[in-house]
Structures are given as C-alpha cells and as structure tokens.
Amino acid sequence: MSAVLVAQAASLTELEAFVAIEETQPEGSLMGASLTFAGDPGDIEQLAHTLNQACLNRGVPPWPGNSYLALAQGSTVQISWQKGMAWWGWILGAVLSLALPALLGAVLWLMLPESTRQLIESVTYLGAMALVMLGLSGMTRSWTKEAT
Numbered sequence: 001m002s003a004v005l006v007a008q009a010a011s012l013t014e015l016e017a018f019v020a021i022e023e024t025q026p027e028g029s030l031m032g033a034s035l036t037f038a039g040d041p042g043d044i045e046q047l048a049h050t051l052n053q054a055c056l057n058r059g060v061p062p063w064p065g066n067s068y069l070a071l072a073q074g075s076t077v078q079i080s081w082q083k084g085m086a087w088w089g090w091i092l093g094a095v096l097s098l099a100l101p102a103l104l105g106a107v108l109w110l111m112l113p114e115s116t117r118q119l120i121e122s123v124t125y126l127g128a129m130a131l132v133m134l135g136l137s138g139m140t141r142s143w144t145k146e147a148t
Helices: 013-023 044-058 088-111 114-147
Strands: 030-036 070-073 076-082
Touching: 044 070, 044 076, 044 088
Parallel strands: none
Antiparallel strands: 030 076, 070 076
C-alpha cells in the first residue's frame, strides 16, 4: 500500500480544506497528515504526545497495528488515523488548541515595545537571582551547622 499526496497547505487556516477531502474517502481508509513546523515549535515530542492523547481520548482510531496517532520526527509531526467518520476537524481542533497559545505568546511578545520587553526580562532575571540566593543561603546555613 502506498500513500498518495492529495493536497498540501502552507498555513493552519488552509488545513480546514482537508475536512472535505477526508469526507469523500470511503470508510476504513487509512488517512495521514504530515505537519512540518517552521521555526521553533518548542518541545515537539511533548506536542505529539499531547496530540496523540487528545485524539485517542476523542475516539480517533489509529492505523491497524499502531498504538499511536501522532509521532514526532524532527520538526514534523506525523499523524495517521483510520477513517470511521471525518476526524480531520477533531484533529485540527486539537492541533490548534496546543499550538495556538505558543503562537499567540510569541506574537504578543514581538508586539510589545522594546522598553517593556527589557523590563519584563529584568524582572524575570531578578526573580531567578533571588531564587538562587535563597537556595545558596539555605545551603550555607547547613554547612555552618555541620562545621560547628
């Protein structure tokens, strides 16, 4: 059995067109999608694992012989399912719910003025240094108790 490319999309919004393609396929067809993320998608393994669990929890059946639906390979997530109904809408909803918060955070960060970004970074660094100092003070107290 071989896979045949029937369509491709360059953005998340274009993926909605695949619902109609999936609906025309006969029941039991083996469906597949390859999502390649541009830039840094973050922890792609965790994204694939969470997507896999979300799809399995919704009842999306994997290919026969597979226990997974989503598998991470580099910056790509391979999704494979067996058509029982048009699942692509559910899968796309799960992808959007996982990827959209990170994308919105990145866009909002880029929209902030440089001075605000520097202020946020400074406060973050200050908090990290305070945590390190707190940890070191606790360690030095235990060392001084042992020495006496």
